Amino acid sequence: MNPITELVDDSFIFIVGISVILLVGITAAMIYFVFRYSEKNNPKPDQSITGSTTLEILWTVIPLLLVLAMFFYGYAGFKEMRSIPPNAMVVKVTGKMWFWHFEYENKKTSDTLLYLPADKDVRFELQSVDVNHSFYVPAFRVKEDCIPGRTNYMWFHTSQVGTYDIECAEYCGLNHSYMLGKVIVLPESEYLAWVNKVDTVKKVDSVKTDSLKTVLPKTDSLKTTLTKTDTTKAPVNRKDTTRTVKKDSVMRKENK
Numbered sequence: 001m002n003p004i005t006e007l008v009d010d011s012f013i014f015i016v017g018i019s020v021i022l023l024v025g026i027t028a029a030m031i032y033f034v035f036r037y038s039e040k041n042n043p044k045p046d047q048s049i050t051g052s053t054t055l056e057i058l059w060t061v062i063p064l065l066l067v068l069a070m071f072f073y074g075y076a077g078f079k080e081m082r083s084i085p086p087n088a089m090v091v092k093v094t095g096k097m098w099f100w101h102f103e104y105e106n107k108k109t110s111d112t113l114l115y116l117p118a119d120k121d122v123r124f125e126l127q128s129v130d131v132n133h134s135f136y137v138p139a140f141r142v143k144e145d146c147i148p149g150r151t152n153y154m155w156f157h158t159s160q161v162g163t164y165d166i167e168c169a170e171y172c173g174l175n176h177s178y179m180l181g182k183v184i185v186l187p188e189s190e191y192l193a194w195v196n197k198v199d200t201v202k203k204v205d206s207v208k209t210d211s212l213k214t215v216l217p218k219t220d221s222l223k224t225t226l227t228k229t230d231t232t233k234a235p236v237n238r239k240d241t242t243r244t245v246k247k248d249s250v251m252r253k254e255n256k
């Protein structure tokens with residue numbers, strides 16, 4: 001179970017619940033007052049009410065207790081979000097115009113698709129190389145800014161195997177709305193096989209990214225009109241993969 005998801009959902013339901021009760025109560029009282037105290041029903045205004053200390057105390061104390069309860073629920077979730085389990089695995093997330101780049105503990109990298117093992121705590125170190133982005137994974141109820149020149153952090157627990165959306169939640173330029181990705185949570189053995197396999201990185205990513213593009217046909221049509229952006233993007237990717245291969249081959253030599 002992901003504790004963040006539960007706490008965020010609890011506070012959300014609590015606040016929406018109170019809001020609905022207040023909305024219904026206030027609307028009902030308003031409609032009742034419109035008829036009960038209309039000029040037609042009361043040709044002479046009733047001036048007997050001058051004030052009520054009891055009422056004033058009640059309508060001060062009750063809302064105060066309600067907002068304190070909202071704060072309590074919100075703070076419980078916030079505290080959980082900022083308390084990263086010490087043994088969490090680390091993934092570096094870099095926002096670039098306009099895609100997500102991920103680096104794993106063994107220096108392996110991937111773009112757009114974030115592979116994670118199931119039932120693990122994951123700490124994300126968030127950076128940006130150009131403008132402000134915001135790494136948003138709705139299924140895990142987390143969102144944190146990626147700011148150039150500083151490293152932010154967040155974490156979540158990958159509860160179940162599955163595929164979950166990644167979005168950019170900070171307007172970052174022309175292709176902001178297409179800055180999408182997927183969290184792919186795999187059984188631990190499959191994840192380890194993927195993360196330790198160096199040669200097929202490029203193939204796996206390109207195949208899966210293509211299948212993602214077919215889900216998002218608009219991206220393709222937009223990209224064809226932005227050929228200049230694409231050509232600049234391509235060498236960046238190539239550099240990254242060669243760097244990974246080099247580092248890993250060095251690591252292999254060291255292991256020998």
Ligand SMILES: [Cu+2]
Pocket residue numbers: 095132133134168169170171172176179
């Ligand atoms: Cu963005």
